[in-house]
Amino acid sequence: MKHLILAPLRGFTDAVFRNAFQRHFKGVDEAVAPFVTSIKGRCIKPSHLRDLLPVDNRAMPVVPQILSNNPAEFICLANALFDIGYREINWNLGCPFPMVAKKMRGSGLLPHPDVIDRMLDETLRGISGNLSIKTRLGRFSSDEMDRLIPVFNRYPLSRVIVHPRTGVQMYAGKVDLKAFEVCQARISHPVVYNGDINDLAMFQLLESRFPSLSGWMLGRGLIANPFLSEMIQSGTRLICHRNARFETFHDDLVAGYGRQFSGPGHVLDRMKGFWRYFASDFPDSRRIVKQIRKADSLDRYRQAVKAVFDGQDRWGSCRENAASLDCTSNQNLLY
Numbered sequence: 001m002k003h004l005i006l007a008p009l010r011g012f013t014d015a016v017f018r019n020a021f022q023r024h025f026k027g028v029d030e031a032v033a034p035f036v037t038s039i040k041g042r043c044i045k046p047s048h049l050r051d052l053l054p055v056d057n058r059a060m061p062v063v064p065q066i067l068s069n070n071p072a073e074f075i076c077l078a079n080a081l082f083d084i085g086y087r088e089i090n091w092n093l094g095c096p097f098p099m100v101a102k103k104m105r106g107s108g109l110l111p112h113p114d115v116i117d118r119m120l121d122e123t124l125r126g127i128s129g130n131l132s133i134k135t136r137l138g139r140f141s142s143d144e145m146d147r148l149i150p151v152f153n154r155y156p157l158s159r160v161i162v163h164p165r166t167g168v169q170m171y172a173g174k175v176d177l178k179a180f181e182v183c184q185a186r187i188s189h190p191v192v193y194n195g196d197i198n199d200l201a202m203f204q205l206l207e208s209r210f211p212s213l214s215g216w217m218l219g220r221g222l223i224a225n226p227f228l229s230e231m232i233q234s235g236t237r238l239i240c241h242r243n244a245r246f247e248t249f250h251d252d253l254v255a256g257y258g259r260q261f262s263g264p265g266h267v268l269d270r271m272k273g274f275w276r277y278f279a280s281d282f283p284d285s286r287r288i289v290k291q292i293r294k295a296d297s298l299d300r301y302r303q304a305v306k307a308v309f310d311g312q313d314r315w316g317s318c319r320e321n322a323a324s325l326d327c328t329s330n331q332n333l334l335y
Contacts, residue, residue, distance in 0.1 A: 002207070004229050005161075006031035007194060007219030008065050008092075008134075011273060015056045016256035022059035024249040027229030028218070030061040032134065032161070035092045036077065038068035044080040054085050065090040065134065069105050069115070071122035082129040088158055089127065093135040096167040101139060107167030110139045113147040120155045130158040134194070139167035142179040153188045161192040161217055171220075177209065190214035197221050200231045224277040247309050250278075254302075264298040271301065282308070 006013055006021070006028050018031050033052060046053070052064050064081045066089055068074040078089045093116070095106025102108060109116055124131060133152065138144025142164075152160055164180035165173065175195045184191045193210060194217035197203050203216070222228050226249060227239050253274070257267045275292045279285040288308055295301035 002232055003215040004028050004232065005192065005215050005217045006060075006222065007217045008032045008034040008090075009219050009223070010034040011270075012223055012277075013219075015051050015053075016260055017253065018057070018062065019059040020249060020252045020256055021226060023252060024245055025226050025230060027233040028060065028222075029215075030063065032063045032065050032090050032217070035065040035067040035095070038066055038070055038073035038077045040073060044077060049081070049084075052081065052084075052086075062086075063088045063090050063132070065092050067092045067095060067100070067105050069103075069109060069119065071119050071126070074119070074123050075126035078123070078127045078129070078131075082127065086129065088130040088132055090132045090134050090161070091123075093133055094161075094163055094167070096136065096165075096170045101167055107136050107139045110136065110144050110148060110167065113144075113151050116148065117151045117154075120151065124155055131155075132158045132161065134161040134163070136163050136165055136167050137176060137179050137183070141166060142176055145179070145183055149183065149186045153186075157189045159190040159192055159214060160187050161194050161215075162187075163194045165195060177206075181210070184210060184213070192217055194219065197228075198224070199228070200235075200237055203228075203232050204235075220277060223274065224280045243309070250305065268295065268298050268301055 004027055006018065008031075011034070013031065013034060015033075018033075021028070036048060036052065039048065052062070064086055066074055066077055068077070068091070074091070081089060092106050093109055095101065097106070100106040100108060104112065104115070109119075120131075135148070138148070144166075162180060162183055164175040164177060164183075165171070180193070191213055192215040193206060193213050197206065197216060197218050198221035202221075206216075216232075218228060226246065227242055230239055231237050254267060254271060257270050258264070261267050261270070272293055272295075275289055279288040279292075282288050291307070292301065292304050295304050
């Protein structure tokens with residue numbers, strides 16, 4: 001079994017998504033939650049941790065992620081999370097967005113290994129649980145890792161998750177697998193790969209090149225195709241009843257956000273955002289996204305989505321894909 005981790009995508013992989021995903025799909029072992037930002041003072045309000053309340057995170061193991069460049073604030077927030085039952089906190093050193101990086105947070109810290117060194121020193125002496133890191137190769141250049149890896153190796157980190165792009169790349173361009181290979185060889189902690197695992201073939205190529213990794217993080221590729229984790233675990237694209245399962249998952253998401261948000265407008269905005277990924281495997285994805293974005297009410301959104309489901313066979317039938325495969329034994333396809 002491959003150890004698969006749901007990536008932290010702000011605005012997408014929140015508790016509603018995590019719970020709905022786990023009800024309808026298999027193959028993911030845990031999730032790193034979208035970051036919460038450290039705050040001044042020692043009073044952590046429940047609203048700040050709303051997405052991380054244990055009562056709403058029982059479907060799969062979750063690792064909270066903190067965005068911070070202040071040791072005291074990080075320690076306070078991390079210990080509040082440890083106090084409610086979490087065992088590991090992830091430090092975000094990868095967020096590439098300029099408004100974050102320019103404040104020396106996320107990937108904006110990567111050109112400053114001395115600051116990261118002091119942060120780790122103080123933080124690890126002050127927290128009561130485990131710490132992992134999610135990082136990029138650097139903010140401006142992968143050469144920044146030459147100074148960062150010795151810092152990481154000095155501290156008892158539980159693991160290092162590496163996205164093989166720089167911060168200024170955002171999500172454009174190709175991942176730098178040569179630089180990642182160097183990082184993996186030099187990092188003394190368990191290493192997790194994150195970045196552009198969008199289909200089974202890509203995963204298999206990466207696994208053949210990096211067979212000793214401790215885990216694999218799936219993000220945008222898993223949102224676009226929620227069956228990807230099952231395909232990776234089974235080693236085959238053949239999974240039955242996908243159209244019906246995806247439609248049921250979609251309706252569960254809508255219901256979940258309906259319970260969370262105060263008003264249909266918020267639900268509509270959130271679901272429109274998902275179709276940026278959901279539509280990517282449909283034959284006429286641009287038209288589908290355009291039609292869904294035109295919906296100005298939740299009822300019209302449901303009508304637009306129903307038209308998509310009624311008029312598109314996104315993955316084809318199991319009979320077409322698997323010939324004589326017996327769909328009644330679907331669990332044999334998964335593991």
